[in-house]
Amino acid sequence: MTAEVGSPLIDIRGVTKSYFSGGVETKVLFGIDLAVPRGDFLAVMGQSGSGKSTLMNIFGCLDQATGGSYFLNGIDTLTLSRAELATIRNRTIGFVFQSFNLIKRMSVAENVALPLIYAGVSRAKAHAKALVELERVGLKEYAKRTPNQLSGGQQQRVAIARALVGDPPLILADEPTGNLDTHTSEEIMRSFQQLNQERGITILLVTHEPDIAAYSKRLMRLKDGHVLYDGPAAEGLREMALGQEAALGHPPLPPHPTTSVPAP
Amino acid sequence: MNPLQITIEAFRSMLANRLRTLLTMLGIIIGIASVVLLLAVGDSMKRFISKQLEQLGTNMLFISPGGDRAQQQRLRNGAAPALTMLDAAALNRLPSLAGAAPTLQGGFNLAVGNENASKTVHGVTPDMFKIRGWKIDKGSAFSDADVRSAARMVVIGRKIADQFFYKIDPLGKYIRIENVSFQVVGVLYGEGKQVDGGDLSDYVLVPITAAAANLVKMQFPGNVHYVVAQGKSGGNLQDAIQDINETLRDRHRIKFEQPDDFRIDNLASFAETAKTISAGLAALLGLIGAISLIVGGIGIMNIMLVSVTERTREIGIRMAIGAKPRDVLLQFLTEAVVICLVGGVFGIVLATAAAAAITATGKFDVFITLQAVVVACGFSSLVGVFFGFYPARRASKLLPVDCLRYE
Numbered sequence: 001m002t003a004e005v006g007s008p009l010i011d012i013r014g015v016t017k018s019y020f021s022g023g024v025e026t027k028v029l030f031g032i033d034l035a036v037p038r039g040d041f042l043a044v045m046g047q048s049g050s051g052k053s054t055l056m057n058i059f060g061c062l063d064q065a066t067g068g069s070y071f072l073n074g075i076d077t078l079t080l081s082r083a084e085l086a087t088i089r090n091r092t093i094g095f096v097f098q099s100f101n102l103i104k105r106m107s108v109a110e111n112v113a114l115p116l117i118y119a120g121v122s123r124a125k126a127h128a129k130a131l132v133e134l135e136r137v138g139l140k141e142y143a144k145r146t147p148n149q150l151s152g153g154q155q156q157r158v159a160i161a162r163a164l165v166g167d168p169p170l171i172l173a174d175e176p177t178g179n180l181d182t183h184t185s186e187e188i189m190r191s192f193q194q195l196n197q198e199r200g201i202t203i204l205l206v207t208h209e210p211d212i213a214a215y216s217k218r219l220m221r222l223k224d225g226h227v228l229y230d231g232p233a234a235e236g237l238r239e240m241a242l243g244q245e246a247a248l249g250h251p252p253l254p255p256h257p258t259t260s261v262p263a264p
Numbered sequence: 265m266n267p268l269q270i271t272i273e274a275f276r277s278m279l280a281n282r283l284r285t286l287l288t289m290l291g292i293i294i295g296i297a298s299v300v301l302l303l304a305v306g307d308s309m310k311r312f313i314s315k316q317l318e319q320l321g322t323n324m325l326f327i328s329p330g331g332d333r334a335q336q337q338r339l340r341n342g343a344a345p346a347l348t349m350l351d352a353a354a355l356n357r358l359p360s361l362a363g364a365a366p367t368l369q370g371g372f373n374l375a376v377g378n379e380n381a382s383k384t385v386h387g388v389t390p391d392m393f394k395i396r397g398w399k400i401d402k403g404s405a406f407s408d409a410d411v412r413s414a415a416r417m418v419v420i421g422r423k424i425a426d427q428f429f430y431k432i433d434p435l436g437k438y439i440r441i442e443n444v445s446f447q448v449v450g451v452l453y454g455e456g457k458q459v460d461g462g463d464l465s466d467y468v469l470v471p472i473t474a475a476a477a478n479l480v481k482m483q484f485p486g487n488v489h490y491v492v493a494q495g496k497s498g499g500n501l502q503d504a505i506q507d508i509n510e511t512l513r514d515r516h517r518i519k520f521e522q523p524d525d526f527r528i529d530n531l532a533s534f535a536e537t538a539k540t541i542s543a544g545l546a547a548l549l550g551l552i553g554a555i556s557l558i559v560g561g562i563g564i565m566n567i568m569l570v571s572v573t574e575r576t577r578e579i580g581i582r583m584a585i586g587a588k589p590r591d592v593l594l595q596f597l598t599e600a601v602v603i604c605l606v607g608g609v610f611g612i613v614l615a616t617a618a619a620a621a622i623t624a625t626g627k628f629d630v631f632i633t634l635q636a637v638v639v640a641c642g643f644s645s646l647v648g649v650f651f652g653f654y655p656a657r658r659a660s661k662l663l664p665v666d667c668l669r670y671e
Contacts, residue, residue, distance in 0.1 A: 062584060063665040083588040090586025101581045101668070105280050117269055118586035162585065 007074050009170055009202050010036035010059060015068035017054050028054045030225045031068065036204065038169065041196045043205045043213035043233060045240075046222035053174065055222065056206045060093055060172045061085045073169065090119050094163025098175035100155040102147035102162075109134065109143035112162045119166060126165075133161040137191070153184035160191065164201075171195065173205045177212055189215040210237050267598075274599040277571075278606070288567045289607035291560020292647065295553050296611025296640045297618065302549035303636035304619050308629055309542040323362070323495035324395070326529040327355070327508060329487075346487040347512075347526060349472070354511055355493055356391065360504040362496050365392040366488035368472055368480040369460075375440040376428040383424065384460075385441060385468045387475025395494045398464070403435045403450035406471050414473035418446040423465040425451050439468075444478045446470060501530065557643065560607070561651035568600050568655035572662075579659055580667025593660035600652020601645050608644030612637055 017029040028051045036042055046052040057063035058070060061077055070077045073092050077085065094115075095101075102111045109130045116126035134140045137157040139150075147155050156176060163171050173192065177185035193215055195201045207213050219236035221229040229236045278285045329346040347366070355364035368387035373380055392398070393405050406417045418439055425434045429448075438445045455465035476482065480489075495504040505528050512526050572579070579592055587595075612632070619630040 057665045060584070062668065063663070083590065086583060086586055086588040086591075089584060095584050097668070101577070101584075103578055103581060105276060114582070115585040118582070118588075118591060120266075122266075123269065166586075 007071075008035040008037045009040075009073055010034065010204070011069075011071040012058075012065075013069045015055075015058060015065045015070060017051070017058065017063075018066045028225050029058075029065075032225075032227060034220065034227075034230070036202060038202055039196070039200045041193070041203045041205070041215075041217040042220060043207060043216035043218070044220050044222060045207060045210075045213050045236075046228075047208065049224070050222040051225040052206050052222050056172060056174050056204070059204055060095060061089050086118075090115055091166060092168050092170055094160075094166065094168045094171045096156070096159050096163050096171060096173040096176045098178035100147070100152070100159045100179070102155055102158060104147055107144050107146055108139065108150070108158050111147065111158060112165050115162060115166045129165055130161070133165045134158070136164070137161045151184075152180050153187060156180060156184075156188055157191070160188070164195070168201075170202045170204065173203065175207055176205070177207070177209070185212065210240060213237060270594055270598045271602065273595060274602040277575075277599055278602060281571075284567065285603060288563050289560075289603055289610065291556055291563045292604050292607030292644055293560075293611045293614060295555075295557035295560050295647075296608045296644050297614040298549055298553035298556065299643060300612055300615035300632060300636045300640045301618055301630075302546050302553055303639060304615065304630050304632050305549065305622075306542065306546040307633055307636075308631065309545070310539070312628060313538050313542065323497060323499075323501055323504075324531040325493040325495065325501070325505065325508065326527075326531070327364075327491040327493060327512070328527050328529070329490070329525065331524040331526060346482075346484065347489075347491055348484075348486045349488060350486065351512060351515055352389075352488060352491045354515060355491060355508055358504075358507050358511060360496060360499055360507045362494040363391050363395045364491055364493035364508075365389045365395055366472060366491050367392065368475045368482070368489050370475075370480045372442045372479055374424075374428070374468065375443075376437070379428050381427065383466065383468050384462055385470060385475065385479060387472035387480060388469055389472055392469075392492065395492055396458075398469075399453040401451045401453035402433075403448070405450055405469075411471040411473050414477045415471055416444065416446045416474050416478065417449045417471060419450040419452060419467075419469040420448060421452045421463070421465040421467040422455060423463070424468060441468070441470070442479055446474070501532070505530070557647050561604075561647045564600055564603055564648065565651040565655060568596060568652055569658070571599070572596060572655050572659040576662065576667050576670040579662055580664050580670065583662075583664035584668060589660040592662075593656045596656035596659045597649065597652045600656065601648035604644040604648030604652075605641065608640050611644070612640055615640075 012032060012034050014031045014033060015029055016027065016031055019026045019028060032055060044052050044055065054063065058065050059072075061072065065078065072088065075088065077088065080088065089095075102108075103114070106114070109127060112130035112133055113123075113126040116129055117123070121129070131140060131143060134143055137160055139154060139157055139161070142150060142154065142158075147158065150158065171192070176192075177188055180188065189212060192203055192205070196203050196217075203216070205213070205216055213219055213233060214237055216233045219229065219231065219233040220227060221236060221240065229239065327347065349366055352364050352366035355361060358364070365388060369384060371382055372385045374383050374385075389411050390405055390408055393400075398405075400419070401422065403419075405419055406415060410417055418441070420428075420434065420439070428434070428439060429437060434448045434451060437448050439448060440446075452464060452467055452469075455463055458464055458467070470479070472488070476485065493504070493508060495501045508528055509524065513524065516525055518525060579587075582592065615636075616632050619632050622628055622630045
């Protein structure tokens with residue numbers, strides 16, 4: 001299970017995905033190639049139906065690709081059993097979802113500790129580590145509350161603490177700001193940036209908002225299951241804006257102060 | 265995930281839906297309560313029967329006139345030979361018997377002053393006291409001489425004494441039985457059901473001759489209602505039965521090919537019958553228990569399926585953050601087992617309450633045994649595993665991507 005040093009964290013080649021219903025094949029991904037080195041911050045953009053969620057599920061080992069190959073941390077994931085995939089998700093990936101996906105019956109601390117519990121860590125140790133992560137996101141005093149007693153932004157920070165508790169090398173964030181207001185979204189995105197820069201955690205972000213994608217280093221745009229663009233984020237976003245301008249026939253709005261890309 | 269963690273989680277999700285959990289448990293509670301009660305009642309019944317047998321006396325044989333139905337009919341018409349005092353005397357001399365004594369009995373009006381009541385009166389001989397193990401509390405039993413002289417004496421049970429001679433010493437007082445005065449000479453010791461269904465404390469005993477002369481009108485003088493015999497202790501009861509049979513056939517001049525004109529009932533065989541009946545009752549209770557456990561189990565399966573559907577998203581989250589299919593399976597299985605076990609505990613509590621209620625009536629002592637509790641717990645977890653497995657397996661087979669998409 002040791003990763004080859006220097007190999008990309010995520011390495012997918014010719015990944016295809018098809019859904020079958022009633023004997024009819026619907027192709028969603030048409031041969032995606034992508035290598036994500038460690039420490040990268042990649043935003044995947046695309047309209048609904050572009051296949052970005054499907055690709056994200058494959059990245060997260062939540063779904064299996066129909067064809068191609070997917071090496072995560074040097075491990076060929078397409079040959080693994082469901083239990084092995086669970087272990088990979090547990091050790092390698094931290095998930096942050098649009099709808100937070102905290103378990104409502106459990107306290108905040110228990111939610112954060114859960115990945116460690118599944119990893120076989122003792123209750124006391126898991127709880128202690130959960131408190132450390134909660135402190136990092138500034139929510140230690142909310143440890144005993146239930147997720148329902150927290151605001152959306154706070155819940156998402158709890159989810160980030162949960163994603164980080166097992167010290168995974170990769171964070172998958174699927175529309176993490178989709179349910180949050182602009183101000184909170186900014187806070188969340190800044191904390192992702194911080195994680196990327198300070199802890200060297202690789203971040204994969206799915207979004208359809210250019211403002212959010214602007215926090216990333218690298219951008220991949222998907223359309224109808226094909227890669228439309230893969231390159232530096234700033235350039236890609238500019239290209240996108242120009243494309244929209246051309247389509248709408250008027251110049252883009254002047255950038256809002258809060259949506260500008262912060263200086264690294 | 266360790267077992268403790270899984271159990272804690274199971275309890276929490278159980279408590280999250282209290283009413284639903286309780287309703288789901290109901291089938292298990294009733295099932296386990298009836299299983300525990302059945303074991304306890306079966307046990308108590310066995311004890312009860314052997315205690316009764318002790319009271320009735322051991323090696324007891326009941327000899328009654330009339331062999332088959334037709335003979336019993338003729339006997340009622342006075343056309344068949346009955347058992348007589350002389351038959352009893354002959355049996356009393358048999359070496360294989362410890363004794364044999366005749367009885368006449370009937371219901372008569374008893375009166376002392378203004379107090380009167382209808383009671384069963386037994387006409388017996390002193391030998392009967394020995395055979396039946398009756399003891400005298402106060403005074404004495406009547407003697408053979410009293411029997412010969414048809415003395416109008418009576419020995420009464422404790423309850424009779426209390427009823428007619430409340431707080432007064434009954435010895436030497438008179439009771440009118442069908443307007444004939446009988447002098448109380450003794451009071452019986454103790455109480456308890458007798459073989460004829462009466463209670464010892466409610467007995468009224470007079471010399472058989474006095475009963476024949478004053479109370480019981482038989483068509484043929486010297487006939488008796490039945491004879492009670494006791495086999496020698498340590499002897500073979502079957503031999504005693506054989507001896508009685510031969511003696512009576514001889515005395516009644518029954519030809520070789522003719523059937524008996526009497527019946528010999530063995531009290532031990534009554535006990536066998538009682539045991540069969542109690543086993544049948546236990547089987548019935550067991551059936552009720554089994555049915556409600558099955559119904560309860562199906563209820564649990566149903567609720568677990570609902571729970572799996574309701575918590576599809578939670579299953580998805582758990583799988584995403586590292587729950588293996590086995591973890592999900594164990595989680596739901598443990599939940600089903602915990603519901604069953606807690607239901608089992610409630611069932612045991614319910615059974616204990618029912619046992620206490622039965623015991624409180626004073627007719628029958630029921631104790632919950634440890635064995636019953638262990639069996640109940642085993643049973644209820646078995647139900648949980650059996651009916652919880654399918655929903656748990658279904659949960660574990662769900663794909664994380666589908667679960668996370670589930671609204």
